[in-house]
Amino acid sequence: MTVEALGAAIRAEVGKAIAGQERPIEQALVAILANGHVLLEGVPGVAKTLLVRTLAKTLGLEFGRIQFTPDLMPSDVVGTSIFDPKDAEFKLRKGPVFVNILLADEINRTPPKTQAALLEAMEERQVTIDGEAHKLPPPFIVFATQNPIDFEGTYPLPEAQQDRFLLKVIIDYPAPDVELDVLRRHHAGFRPQRLEDVGIRPVVDVAGLQAAQAEVQQVVVEEKVFPYILELVQATRRSNDILVGGSPRAGIALLNCGKAMAALRGRNFVIPDDIKELALPILRHRVLLRPEAEVEGLTADRVLTGLIEAQVVPR
Secondary structure, three states, X not given: OOHHHHHHHHHHHHOOOOOOOHHHHHHHHHHHHOOOEEEEEOOOOOOHHHHHHHHHHHHOOOEEEEEOXXXXXXXXXXXXXXXXXXXXXEEEEEOOOOOOEEEEEOHHHOOHHHHOHHHHHHHHOEXXXXXXXXXXXXXXXXXXXXXXXXXXXXXXXXXXXXOOEEEEEEOOOOOHHHHHHHHHHHHOOOOOOOHHHHOXXXXXXXXXXXXXXXXXXXXXXXXXXXXXXXXHHHHHHHOXXXXXXXXXXXXXXXXXXXXXXXXXXXOXXXXXXXHHHHHHHHHOOOOEEOHHHHHOOOOHHHHHHHHHHHOOOOO
């Protein structure tokens, strides 16, 4: 199955549970094919959790969920060693992080110490417990959610952790016609807690997904695309409104996601428009605005949109 065909099959299955939200779904697929993590932001009730659960079921991957709370400890995430008196030895009790798709729900509600427990898992695909490293099952992808308006009792993610996310995907309110469809689906008996009732089935297994990820890596990138990626990243460093611009990791993210987007759209080569389309979700969480820019009412999205539009797209 080609990546394009796989993407179409996944969208069809996800569409049984999710009405609309085509762009967030496509961006989530891009991250999965590029083997990266996703930060989902949106108000409560816009199907963030449902999207992740449905994707995991459609991909045939093991799903796990952690509800992040102020009292959550690192061992509650990665696991711990428990002494077994029967065998007189310590045994590993794995935490919920040992899955393929991990939903870190309301990640900014837990203290930085526990947030940091995910850093090694996200970057190295392993966790260290009592000095011993334990590999996580491949693929390992984190989807973390956060609420954009509920700041009371939250701990903002540090820049180092935000940079670990390949994409920051914004899920907005659905369009009126889509929301009408949602109402009709629920009236007809749809229940988000029972995905099996709508007939969602896996369309690929782990081996098939890894083959698709390998196919993405073979996508051709013409020489003219590299300077365009670099110019986009460097523009964030030169902006008078941005205090901290994108790092080299931002450029690598643009490259890898551009290849995934091209494959999803049935091409074996990247075009500059692939990069332009993905620049905002890749860069929005990797820049830090100057305080005076925030006072003027500017947002990262607004500043970045101006920078992206100002760059000449190579043809």
